[in-house]
Amino acid sequence: MASNASKEVIDDLDKRIIQFLSHNGRMSFAEMATHLDVTEKTVRTRYNNMVENKIIEVVGVVNPITLGIKVAAIIQFRVIPEFLDDVIEELKNNPVIRYVTTTSGDYQLLAQMNMRDYEELNDTIKIIHQIPNITSTNVLIQLDVHKNSFEFI
């Protein structure tokens, strides 16, 4: 079969659907359809295909500030190269760590995390420092988040 499962092509209609959803993920297919001047079924099929192909995902996003999760930090890690994957695995399993990426530069790894207060930050850093094969870390406290967008198009 020529065409395979993941068709990464996205046309203008798909983009406009995404635009609606990025503002309100629960907008009804029917409402989008009237705005876009197509049938509800068309929007629904497009949506299902995009979800199927992992192009989009509609999810509830929590605002940590309103929830009293007021401390955010970024940590960079130097790691013994052969154990990089193990360290990544450990970090992924820590629930306060939200984001983990490998990077170029002085440190191979960068993680972002959100916590209630500075006490929890301290605890977390202590726990992290128990992870084997980390040779050094660099902690940046986040003072304020000015932009946090989920749109890429």
Add this chain to the structure above:
Amino acid sequence: MASNASKEVIDDLDKRIIQFLSHNGRMSFAEMATHLDVTEKTVRTRYNNMVENKIIEVVGVVNPITLGIKVAAIIQFRVIPEFLDDVIEELKNNPVIRYVTTTSGDYQLLAQMNMRDYEELNDTIKIIHQIPNITSTNVLIQLDVHKNSFEFI
């Protein structure tokens, strides 16, 4: 009335609603209700209150990789302090920049960005270097994103 607009208190039921939504933002109130053994109306009012109070938000999130947006980078900035707000404003207006935060440490500012390819990265960096009052930058290319969660609880 005693209770004011932003009741940041969240109970167990709210949390479980959030848990459902963080997996599927479009799950119907009715379905959550049967799982949670409460009425649809209860779930709906809880949801509306949480959105109202900016505790959660249901949004479409695009997977940049599937969309061919394959290059991600993090930039740190040293800025002349009195112009910090101006620089933040400039960065916020750049559509490829997704995340902007002030931090402690050597650099006052950190931004994350997503682009199609290295050409676009180059262009973006050039544009960023035109912004006045930035004294130095540090670019980290993201090699791989290992975790990107939206749950905080």
Add this chain to the structure above:
DNA sequence: AATGAAACTCGGATCTG
């Protein structure tokens, strides 16, 4: 908490380029 009307979703059949 229950009810009922209006809105929405869903799948199948059909049409179109």
Add this chain to the structure above:
DNA sequence: CAGATCCGAGTTTCATT
């Protein structure tokens, strides 16, 4: 042949009681 539309039955939402 994929993708759009039409359509009717089944759900979900939502204001009112």
